[in-house]
Amino acid sequence: MQIINLIIVMKSHVILLILVFMGISSFAQQNKKILVPKNFLIEIIADNIGSARHLTVAPNGDIYVKLNDLKDGKGIVKLQKNGATYTQYYFGNYEGTGICIQGNYLYASSNEAVYKYQFDKQWNIMNPNHPDTIIEKLVSEGQHESKSLVVNNQNEVYVNIGAYSNACQEQDRTPQSKGFFPCPILEKAGGIWKFSSQALHQSYPEGDRWATGLRNVVGLDWNYQTNSLFVTQHGMDQLADNYPQYYSKIKSANTPAECLYDTKLGTNAGWPYSYYDYELKKIMLAPAYGGDGIKEYQGVAQEPVMAFPAHLAPNGLLFYTGNLFPEKYKNGAFIAFHGSWNRSPEPQAGFFVVFVPFKDSKPTLKDSWEIFADGFAEVKNPKSPNLAKHRPCGLAQDIEGNLYISDDKMGTIYKVSYRHP
Amino acid sequence: MTFSKRALFLLFLLILMTSHLRSQTYNKGKKIYQEACLSCHQEDGGGVMNLNPPLDGASNVISNNTAYLIKVVLLGLKGKVALDNKYYGNVMAPHNNLSNQEIADVLNYIRNSWSNKKAKAKKILVEDVEATRKSLP
Numbered sequence: 001m002q003i004i005n006l007i008i009v010m011k012s013h014v015i016l017l018i019l020v021f022m023g024i025s026s027f028a029q030q031n032k033k034i035l036v037p038k039n040f041l042i043e044i045i046a047d048n049i050g051s052a053r054h055l056t057v058a059p060n061g062d063i064y065v066k067l068n069d070l071k072d073g074k075g076i077v078k079l080q081k082n083g084a085t086y087t088q089y090y091f092g093n094y095e096g097t098g099i100c101i102q103g104n105y106l107y108a109s110s111n112e113a114v115y116k117y118q119f120d121k122q123w124n125i126m127n128p129n130h131p132d133t134i135i136e137k138l139v140s141e142g143q144h145e146s147k148s149l150v151v152n153n154q155n156e157v158y159v160n161i162g163a164y165s166n167a168c169q170e171q172d173r174t175p176q177s178k179g180f181f182p183c184p185i186l187e188k189a190g191g192i193w194k195f196s197s198q199a200l201h202q203s204y205p206e207g208d209r210w211a212t213g214l215r216n217v218v219g220l221d222w223n224y225q226t227n228s229l230f231v232t233q234h235g236m237d238q239l240a241d242n243y244p245q246y247y248s249k250i251k252s253a254n255t256p257a258e259c260l261y262d263t264k265l266g267t268n269a270g271w272p273y274s275y276y277d278y279e280l281k282k283i284m285l286a287p288a289y290g291g292d293g294i295k296e297y298q299g300v301a302q303e304p305v306m307a308f309p310a311h312l313a314p315n316g317l318l319f320y321t322g323n324l325f326p327e328k329y330k331n332g333a334f335i336a337f338h339g340s341w342n343r344s345p346e347p348q349a350g351f352f353v354v355f356v357p358f359k360d361s362k363p364t365l366k367d368s369w370e371i372f373a374d375g376f377a378e379v380k381n382p383k384s385p386n387l388a389k390h391r392p393c394g395l396a397q398d399i400e401g402n403l404y405i406s407d408d409k410m411g412t413i414y415k416v417s418y419r420h421p
Numbered sequence: 422m423t424f425s426k427r428a429l430f431l432l433f434l435l436i437l438m439t440s441h442l443r444s445q446t447y448n449k450g451k452k453i454y455q456e457a458c459l460s461c462h463q464e465d466g467g468g469v470m471n472l473n474p475p476l477d478g479a480s481n482v483i484s485n486n487t488a489y490l491i492k493v494v495l496l497g498l499k500g501k502v503a504l505d506n507k508y509y510g511n512v513m514a515p516h517n518n519l520s521n522q523e524i525a526d527v528l529n530y531i532r533n534s535w536s537n538k539k540a541k542a543k544k545i546l547v548e549d550v551e552a553t554r555k556s557l558p
Binding site for chain 1: 457459460461463464465467468469470471472473499500501510511512513514515518
């Protein structure tokens with residue numbers, strides 16, 4: 001009897017220990033559901049942390065993840081590295097997408113503002129509950145409200161301010177409705193704004209419109225090879241819903257392209273007047289402005305550096321600067337695609353991470369990109385995005401050159417490493 | 422054929438006809454859904470997280486406040502509104518180009534599809550849509 005009691009007590013202790021251990025960290029293990037190239041290893045390092053959007057890694061290995069929805073009232077998760085495991089801490093009382101580390105500072109965005117936190121020498125945040133507000137009062141009207149951001153080593157902050165509209169129609173998303181001309185949204189949105197990382201309480205008067213004609217950018221990264229800002233734009237939705245006389249449902253499932261742009265001061269990517277046809281590889285006049293699927297655009301719009309299939313939602317962009325992965329990956333672009341929702345009656349697609357090889361600061365080949373990590377959806381050809389189990393969103397790299405991928409559906413964080421054969 | 426047998430046969434015919442009619446209006450509603458609503462609310466009525474609300478399992482969709490549903494279709498819906506305690510970033514355009522009959526059909530379709538079937542929500546009539554449309558400024 002006593003022995004049995006002892007065993008039960010011991011068992012419960014073991015279970016308790018396991019529970020405590022699981023509470024502290026997620027158990028790192030090779031993930032067999034996600035396919036990555038040979039000699040790469042992908043493992044889950046955290047799970048169910050909330051709607052994990054963008055993420056960034058401090059030099060000591062701690063990971064900071066921005067949450068789209070508050071979890072227990074908090075909007076940032078710190079995954080504190082303890083050897084091979086992570087302890088979770090939550091702080092920040094606002095929702096949002098953007099997060100990045102530059103120098104001794106962490107920058108994070110709500111849907112209207114950008115906040116700045118300071119690290120101490122041990123890489124602990126000194127002011128978790130009292131960040132400085134460096135940018136505020138940005139347009140946030142529901143649609144495309146996330147403020148992705150990147151800070152480069154020249155004290156420049158680049159923030160996406162998405163257009164609160166699909167195609168700048170007089171009646172948004174309404175069949176046959178004409179486009180406003182000029183599109184008034186472009187004054188305060190539909191582009192990238194540049195600010196200083198050193199000033200407080202900046203808004204439109206203190207910022208510069210760096211690039212315009214960008215409907216909604218979620219992925220962006222500074223490229224230190226070209227010294228320019230690369231962005232991934234989400235193209236227009238619902239061409240066939242709104243202009244069935246010009247676009248079949250199949251055409252609308254496959255166009256407009258999702259585009260990667262290399263932006264300089266003054267870049268105009270053409271939204272809402274034009275769009276990039278994925279199949280024709282041409283800049284076309286948008287139907288809200290007289291386009292018919294055949295007429296090319298005669299105005300000014302920059303060519304994309306790379307075009308991807310329609311509606312796949314490129315949400316994360318990262319130029320790989322590490323030395324861990326093979327040479328081919330150096331200075332190339334990883335892009336996390338969130339996966340589509342408006343390709344029906346075609347199946348939804350694009351729940352994957354893509355790699356674009358770069359050479360001499362340009363994609364190696366014009367239309368050359370490859371799927372790097374696939375299988376996040378865990379179902380083949382889902383009819384609806386709800387059937388996808390995980391949806392890739394953000395990308396980050398640590399100083400050793402490991403790659404991290406966030407998933408905002410299940411709150412899973414993946415680590416990709418490489419074993420030299 | 423005896424009287425009772427004949428009555429039974431007629432009754433059977435009647436049931437067959439009404440169920441046929443019912444499935445016909447259901448299919449009409451489904452067709453409108455596929456044309457005008459599916460791209461956002463999805464085939465399974467599950468919506469798209471953060472963008473378009475689910476209609477499957479939505480408390481408003483199965484409620485008796487049918488005027489609300491008719492208004493959403495006629496006027497569209499946008500702005501920060503909590504739907505079953507969640508917010509959605511996309512906008513819904515007015516669908517006032519649909520006829521009263523089409524609006525009744527599509528709403529009856531979403532009220533009687535997916536898990537909403539269980540709710541046995543009351544039928545929306547063409548007259549209800551007509552009355553609501555007239556009540557709008």
